[in-house]
Every structure is written in C-alpha cells, then in structure tokens.
Amino acid sequence: xxxxxxxxxxxxxxxxxxxxxxxxxLIGNPNTGKSxxxxxxxxxxxxxxxxxxxxxxxxxxxxxxxxxxLNLVDLPGIYSxxxxxxxxxxxxxxxxxxxxxxxxxxxxxxxxxxxxxxQGLYMMEQLLExxxxxxxxxxxIDAATANGIKIDIEGLQKALGGIxxxxxxxxxxxxxxxxxxxxxxxxxxxxPAIPASWPELSETAQQLSQQLGSDWQRIDIIQALLQSHPGxxxxxxxxxxxxxxxxxxxxxxxxxxxxxxxxxxRYQWVKTVIEDVQVQAPLYExxxxxxxxxxxxxxxxxxxxxAVLLLVFQAVFTWATPMMxxxxxxxxxxxxWLVATLGTNxxxxxxxxxxxxxVGSVIIFLPQILILFLFIIILEDTGYLARTSFLMDRVMxxxxxxxxxxxxxxxxxxxxxxxxxxxRVIPDRRDRIATIxxxxxxxxxxxxxxxxxxIAAFVPNESVGWMxxxxxxxxxxxxxxxxxxxxxxxxxxxxxxxxxxxxxxxxLPEFRIPNLQTVAIKLFDRGRIFxxxxxxxxxxxxxxxxxxxxxxxxEVEPTVSxxxxxxxxxxQGLQNARSAAQMEQSWLGRIGRTIEPVFxxxxxxxxxxxxxxxxxxxxxVVVAVMGTIYAVGAxxxxxxxxEKLRAAKWPDGRPIFTLPMVLGMLVFYAWCLQCAATLxxxxxxxxxxxxxxxxxxxxTSIGYSxxxxxxxxxxxx
Amino acid sequence: MTLADxxxxxxxxxxxxxxxxxxxxxxxxxxxxxxxxxRMENVAIGGDPLEIGFFGSSISLRKEQARHFKVSRxxxxxxx
Numbered sequence: 001x002x003x004x005x006x007x008x009x010x011x012x013x014x015x016x017x018x019x020x021x022x023x024x025x026l027i028g029n030p031n032t033g034k035s036x037x038x039x040x041x042x043x044x045x046x047x048x049x050x051x052x053x054x055x056x057x058x059x060x061x062x063x064x065x066x067x068x069x070l071n072l073v074d075l076p077g078i079y080s081x082x083x084x085x086x087x088x089x090x091x092x093x094x095x096x097x098x099x100x101x102x103x104x105x106x107x108x109x110x111x112x113x114x115x116x117x118x119q120g121l122y123m124m125e126q127l128l129e130x131x132x133x134x135x136x137x138x139x140x141i142d143a144a145t146a147n148g149i150k151i152d153i154e155g156l157q158k159a160l161g162g163i164x165x166x167x168x169x170x171x172x173x174x175x176x177x178x179x180x181x182x183x184x185x186x187x188x189x190x191x192p193a194i195p196a197s198w199p200e201l202s203e204t205a206q207q208l209s210q211q212l213g214s215d216w217q218r219i220d221i222i223q224a225l226l227q228s229h230p231g232x233x234x235x236x237x238x239x240x241x242x243x244x245x246x247x248x249x250x251x252x253x254x255x256x257x258x259x260x261x262x263x264x265x266r267y268q269w270v271k272t273v274i275e276d277v278q279v280q281a282p283l284y285e286x287x288x289x290x291x292x293x294x295x296x297x298x299x300x301x302x303x304x305x306x307a308v309l310l311l312v313f314q315a316v317f318t319w320a321t322p323m324m325x326x327x328x329x330x331x332x333x334x335x336x337w338l339v340a341t342l343g344t345n346x347x348x349x350x351x352x353x354x355x356x357x358x359v360g361s362v363i364i365f366l367p368q369i370l371i372l373f374l375f376i377i378i379l380e381d382t383g384y385l386a387r388t389s390f391l392m393d394r395v396m397x398x399x400x401x402x403x404x405x406x407x408x409x410x411x412x413x414x415x416x417x418x419x420x421x422x423x424r425v426i427p428d429r430r431d432r433i434a435t436i437x438x439x440x441x442x443x444x445x446x447x448x449x450x451x452x453x454x455i456a457a458f459v460p461n462e463s464v465g466w467m468x469x470x471x472x473x474x475x476x477x478x479x480x481x482x483x484x485x486x487x488x489x490x491x492x493x494x495x496x497x498x499x500x501x502x503x504x505x506x507x508l509p510e511f512r513i514p515n516l517q518t519v520a521i522k523l524f525d526r527g528r529i530f531x532x533x534x535x536x537x538x539x540x541x542x543x544x545x546x547x548x549x550x551x552x553x554x555e556v557e558p559t560v561s562x563x564x565x566x567x568x569x570x571x572q573g574l575q576n577a578r579s580a581a582q583m584e585q586s587w588l589g590r591i592g593r594t595i596e597p598v599f600x601x602x603x604x605x606x607x608x609x610x611x612x613x614x615x616x617x618x619x620x621v622v623v624a625v626m627g628t629i630y631a632v633g634a635x636x637x638x639x640x641x642x643e644k645l646r647a648a649k650w651p652d653g654r655p656i657f658t659l660p661m662v663l664g665m666l667v668f669y670a671w672c673l674q675c676a677a678t679l680x681x682x683x684x685x686x687x688x689x690x691x692x693x694x695x696x697x698x699x700t701s702i703g704y705s706x707x708x709x710x711x712x713x714x715x716x717x
Numbered sequence: 718m719t720l721a722d723x724x725x726x727x728x729x730x731x732x733x734x735x736x737x738x739x740x741x742x743x744x745x746x747x748x749x750x751x752x753x754x755x756r757m758e759n760v761a762i763g764g765d766p767l768e769i770g771f772f773g774s775s776i777s778l779r780k781e782q783a784r785h786f787k788v789s790r791x792x793x794x795x796x797x
Contacts, residue, residue, distance in 0.1 A: 079746060079747055080746045082746060084743075115773050116772070116773055116774055118748050118771075118772035118773065118774065119747060119748055119772075119774060122746075122748065147773075149773075256736055257736050257742055259742050259745075259746065260734075260736040260741075260742045260745050263742070263745035263746050263748075263750050264745065264750045264751065267745075267748055267750045267753075268750070268752075270748075271752075271753065274772070296758075296759060296768075297759065298759060298760065298761050298762045299762065302762060389777070390759075390761060390766060390768060390777045391761060391762075393761065393765070393766045393777070393779070394761060394762065394763045394765060394766075402779075403766065403777070427743075501781070503739075503740035503743070503778075503779065503782060504766055504777065504778065504779050505740065505743060505744055505747070505776060505777065505778045505779075505782070506776070506777045507747065507774060507775065507776055507777075508768060508775040508776065508777050509775075510775070
C-alpha cells in the first residue's frame with residue numbers, strides 16, 4: 001500500500017516513442033532560467049518521472065524542430081562536476097552516462113546566465129572535458145542589457161573553441177528560433193580537443209585515456225586525479241600504481257587540494273575571458289533595483305518575511321473557502337443523487353459514503369494546497385525563498401542546522417512529502433536527515449481539517465485583544481509543530497547525528513519576476529501529484545474504512561416506517577440512531593472497542609480511538625471517519641459534527657470531549673506521524689527503513705505522551 | 718585582515734585563501750578565488766551570516782569560513 005503513494009509518473013513507453021531521436025541534456029547553474037527555457041522549447045510535450053533508485057525528478061520533453069525532433073532532458077542545476085549534494089550527483093552522473101537505465105546524452109545544451117557568466121563559464125570548461133557535442137544558450141540576455149552588461153558573442157564563441165553560443169530571452173522569446181535552428185545540428189558540433197582554461201590537465205588526462213584504452217574516458221581520469229569521484233580514484237591507482245598517480249598529482253596540483261587548484265586555474269582563465277568579451281557600463285540604479293536592495297537589508301527583510309508569512313496563511317484560509325464549499329456541496333449532492341437513483345443499498349452506500357465521502361474529504365483541500373503551492377512557487381521563483389535561508393541561518397544554528405534547512409521546513413507547511421524531497425540540496429547527510437525528521441512536525445495542510453473541527457467545536461469564538469481566540473489556538477498549534485520540529489533537530493544533532501558544524505553557503509539569486517508559464521506548469525504538477533494521491537492511497541483507505549464500518553450488517557434490519565407527515569428531522573434522527581447501532585456492532589466498532597484501552601488514558605472512547613487508528617495511513621481521513629462514526633450520515637458537515645462531538649458521552653454520562661481531552665487530542669495531532677506517504681518518502685530519501693521507523697515510533701510516542709500528560713494533569717482540576 | 722572584517726558596502730581584493738577547510742573549497746568552486754574583487758553586501762542580524770558579492774553573484778557564507786580569506790581593502794570609506 002505504501003508503494004502506491006509514490007508520486008511518480010510512469011514513463012514506460014516514452015522511451016520507445018523517442019528511441020530514434022537524439023537525446024540532449026539541458027544543463028546549467030541553478031537559477032539561470034533553465035526550466036523556463038525547457039518549458040519554452042518543449043511546450044507541454046513533457047513528462048515528469050524519477051531517475052531510477054532516487055527521487056530526483058527527471059523532466060523530459062520533446063523539442064519539435066523544422067524536419068526533426070529531439071528529446072530534451074532537464075537536469076538539476078549544478079555549479080561544477082564536483083558537487084556533493086544528491087541533486088548535483090545525479091545531474092553529473094546522467095551526463096556522464098553513469099545512471100543505469102538512462103542512456104548517455106548524445107549532446108549537451110548548456111545554459112549560461114548572461115548576468116552570471118562567471119560561474120557559467122567555469123562549469124562550461126568542465127563540461128567541455130566530456131568531449132560531447134555542445135551548444136550554449138545564453139539566457140537572461142535582456143536582464144543583462146538592463147543591467148548595462150554587453151557581451152561580445154563572437155568573442156565568447158572563440159574563447160570556447162568555436163562552440164556555438166545563442167543569446168536568448170526565455171521571457172520575450174527572442175533568439176529561440178535561432179537556437180532551435182542550431183539544435184537541428186547539435187550532434188554535429190565539434191568540441192575543441194583541449195579546452196582553453198587548463199590545458200595541462202586536459203592533455204595529461206587525454207594521454208592517459210589513450211594509454212589505458214576505451215574503458216577510460218578523459219573525464220573519468222580527470223575526476224580520478226581531482227579525487228572528486230571515489231570510484232575512479234581507486235581504479236586509476238590500481239591501473240597505474242600509486243606512485244605514478246601521486247607524481248601526476250603533485251605535478252598538477254602541488255600541495256594544495258586538487259579541487260581548489262582547479263577552481264583557481266579555471267577561474268583565472270574565466271576572468272580574462274570576461275575582461276575580453278564583457279563590457280559593463282556604469283549604470284545609475286533604477287528605482288526597482290533600489291527597492292529590492294533595500295528589502296535585502298537585514299531588518300526590512302525580516303519584517304517582510306513575517307508579513308509574507310502572514311499573507312500566505314491568510315490567503316490559505318480565506319481565499320480557499322468559496323472553492324472548498326463548492327466542492328463540499330458538489331460532493332454531497334452527488335452522493336445524495338446516487339442514493340436517490342440507486343436506492344438505499346450496499347452499493348449506493350459504498351459509492352456515496354465510501355468513495356465520495358472518503359476521497360471527497362481529501363479533494364476538498366485541493367484549493368488550499370494549490371494556493372499554498374502558488375505562494376511557495378512564486379516565492380521560490382522570485383528568489384525570495386533563498387533569501388529566507390540567509391535571514392534564518394542564525395536561528396537554525398541554535399539547533400545545529402543551517403539556513404539551508406529553512407526552505408524544506410517552510411514548504412512543510414503545505415506538505416511534508418515535497419519538503420522532504422527539497423532536503424536534497426543539503427550537502428551534509430546528517431544535517432539532511434535531521435531536517436527530514438523535523439519536517440513532518442510542521443503543520444501540514446492535512447492537519448488543518450481536524451484542527452478546524454476541534455477548534456470550532458470547543459474553543460469559544462471570542463476576541464482576545466485584537467486577536468480571535470480560535471485564531472490564537474490555531475497559531476499556537478503551528479507553533480507547537482515548529483517547536484517539535486526544531487526540538488527534534490536539536491536532539492538529533494546533539495546525539496545520533498552529531499557532526500561538524502554545518503557550513504552554510506548558498507548562492508543568493510537576485511529578485512526576478514516569475515515566468516507565468518513556469519509557475520503554471522509547476523502548480524499543475526503539484527495539483528496532479530496531490531490528486532493522484534487522493535486517487536490511490538486515500539481511495540484505498542476510504543474503501544477499507546467503509547467496509548469495516550458497513551459490515552457485518554445488523555441481523556434484523558429495523559424497518560423504519562416513514563409515516564406521512566413526519567418531519568425531515570425525525571426521519572434523520574431515526575436514520576442516525578440506526579447507523580449508530582450498526583456502527584457499534586460493525587467490524588470497525590469491534591476493533592475500536594478492542595483498542596479502546598490503549599487510548600483510554602488519553603480520555604478517548606472507542607469512536608475517537610478508531611478514527612485515530614483509521615487516520616494512521618493518511619490523517620486526512622480522520623474527519624470523514626469521525627463523521628461516519630458519529631452517525632451523522634455520510635455528509636459530515638462540520639457544524640452538525642461538532643454538535644455531536646459536544647454531545648458525546650461516556651456510558652456513565654460524563655462528556656467525552658472535555659477541554660483537557662480536546663487539548664490533548666490537538667497535541668496528539670500536532671506531533672503524531674500519521675501519513676504513509678511521508679514514511680514512504682523518508683524511506684526512499686534515506687535508503688532504508690531505519691529512519692522512517694524511528695520517525696514513526698518517536699513521533700507517535702511523544703504525541704501520545706503529550707496527550708496523556710495534558711489529559712491527566714488537566715483532569716485533576 | 719580577513720573577509721569577515723569588512724563592513725557592509727566595503728570592497729576588497731582576495732589575497733590568500735586557506736584551503737584546509739572543505740567549506741572554503743566549495744566557495745572556491747563558486748568562484749571565490751585569489752585576485753578577484755569582492756564586496757560585502759549584507760550582514761545578517763546578529764552579525765552572521767554574511768553576503769558577499771562578486772561578478773554579479775551574491776554568495777552567503779558564515780564568518781567562520783570568511784576568516785579563511787585574507788583580503789586587502791580597496792576603498793576605505795564604506796559607500797552608502
């Protein structure tokens with residue numbers, strides 16, 4: 001069941017369709033407008049999958065050229081071939097043809113940002129060592145012009161040994177036609193035999209590769225010499241002997257670390273090229289640029305950060321309401337219509353109470369999720385999210401992490417699954433695992449319904465100063481999640497994951513207006529992933545819960561004779577009482593009473609306990625299960641459900657939902673890991689069951705303990 | 718003096734880099750190598766981390782790593 005939650009889209013068949021086409025890898029620094037260019041070139045003819053064995057997303061698309069077409073693979077952004085993060089490793093392994101099941105590209109389209117050719121040319125020089133047909137798309141050309149930067153394209157081509165360079169603007173579309181024309185002949189491009197930046201290294205490696213035979217490409221030898229690839233390093237020493245390799249190293253690098261020497265040598269060359277081909281006109285600062293510069297100052301930036309957070313939460317709660325109401329009523333009407341058409345029987349109940357109520361209870365969050373993701377994507381694409389890492393580094397340091405953990409933790413407010421994937425940019429494995437285990441504590445959108453239900457039912461709608469008490473409780477719950485997450489990180493980083501203090505280095509992108517098409521495609525992707533989940537794991541859970549609650553049927557079906565003239569309320573009351581009796585003797589009821597003792601110390605009766613247990617695979621289903629259990633029929637609209645909750649009593653007449661019990665339950669939900677998809681993602685990202693099992697046991701125990709303490713202490717008064 | 722000693726707005730030339738810290742090597746891969754001119758763009762609240770600008774890029778790093786970069790200041794008066 002857990003496997004079915006994987007958010008990957010199968011690509012079977014695509015390989016066959018495009019088999020005859022050349023496969024070109026799109027590679028470049030992060031934030032160079034690479035994805036925008038990819039979308040521009042492929043349009044909507046693209047697929048998303050995962051590279052085998054890892055969760056790094058593989059975006060593939062078809063570029064239609066005049067007489068032909070080619071297959072374009074978008075790769076994660078890299079700065080060099082020596083990268084240490086999972087994302088960078090994958091990008092490098094793909095272009096080097098080291099990923100099983102992914103064919104080596106027959107050419108490269110290198111994206112260089114015209115406003116950042118310094119780092120772009122460095123990576124370019126390393127890529128030229130691959131000896132693959134290569135072509136450059138010089139993006140952001142209009143941003144460069146606006147910044148007073150002029151680039152001599154011909155001079156740049158010459159410096160790169162004749163590699164074609166196409167200036168393009170992905171936003172206005174300038175230069176795209178020329179680039180496409182060039183792409184028709186990409187596989188015929190001749191790369192320079194020896195790239196200009198560090199001929200000694202290239203020549204040494206070239207000679208060795210000829211000497212060692214076809215098993216050794218030049219890049220393999222370079223990586224072995226640079227000690228940037230552990231596999232090749234040992235192999236080269238085996239082939240040539242340690243002494244020879246050490247001799248080569250000391251000739252090339254002296255006593256310094258090889259990668260440092262490489263950076264020194266190649267950037268020295270890049271600097272001279274830039275002096276030759278780039279003219280930077282002195283420019284008076286425009287108002288917009290000055291504003292951005294001002295908001296980058298520490299204090300304005302911090303204020304802006306909290307203002308943005310407030311706006312995001314506000315939007316998620318208020319903007320989504322109309323859409324959510326619409327989905328809610330559409331779902332219940334569809335259910336009623338089904339029952340009316342098919343009659344009251346097991347099949348109509350299965351469709352209405354099982355499938356529609358179950359899956360619908362999750363789909364209702366689609367508007368909230370889309371709004372949240374819209375904000376996160378916009379924040380990401382403007383470069384603002386990277387800025388928050390800079391602002392929050394200091395805070396994260398107190399728990400032993402760095403600013404790089406901020407982005408995953410912030411996106412956890414939407415959903416822990418993509419946020420766990422976002423930890424791939426964190427280079428240190430210990431820091432990454434600590435962040436992965438902290439992320440599920442953040443209040444994700446699936447926790448909202450249960451919070452909303454319990455708060456609306458049990459927290460008075462009063463004003464406290466200028467704040468609303470219900471809003472304050474909700475805010476406190478978000479805070480509780482943050483405390484849980486940061487506390488967990490602190491605990492892990494000072495025990496099991498103790499390690500050297502994390503480095504924090506991050507390229508801060510400048511402010512950019514997001515591209516509408518890119519935002520739309522990303523949003524569409526997220527929505528599709530969410531709906532797919534609703535259609536798989538939640539669908540299965542809904543059917544399971546319905547089956548357990550519906551069977552076995554009561555032996556004697558009490559016939560409810562509807563007398564003419566009886567009001568709707570009377571009819572519904574009778575109906576509800578019958579469902580309650582049915583529920584008590586259903587499998588779910590029996591299971592509930594079996595597990596009741598476990599949760600009794602928290603003040604929960606069998607109904608609450610079984611809803612909670614049903615919510616372990618996906619916490620979204622809890623509200624739907626409670627609705628069914630509390631016998632308000634399938635359409636458990638919150639209002640009547642909260643009344644039922646308030647009225648629920650123990651056999652001896654005491655109310656079940658007391659304040660300590662509700663507070664305890666909220667704490668339980670804030671901390672408990674009730675999400676199979678999160679567990680599956682943790683397993684894939686950490687390559688094993690150890691961390692997901694730890695996360696589940698740990699979070700469930702502290703959720704339970706928190707609820708236990710609050711209920712027991714609270715009940716003394 | 719080191720990179721960590723620059724005030725916001727000051728520019729300096731990178732003179733000598735201590736390459737023993739692996740974090741420093743990663744900064745070199747991003748282009749912080751000898752003889753380039755850098756500008757201290759911003760200092761976060763609390764004095765750390767720092768934002769360094771060079772060749773149109775901004776890199777954020779901690780003071781700890783910045784101390785490994787020996788620099789010589791280019792203009793002594795911090796520009797506004």
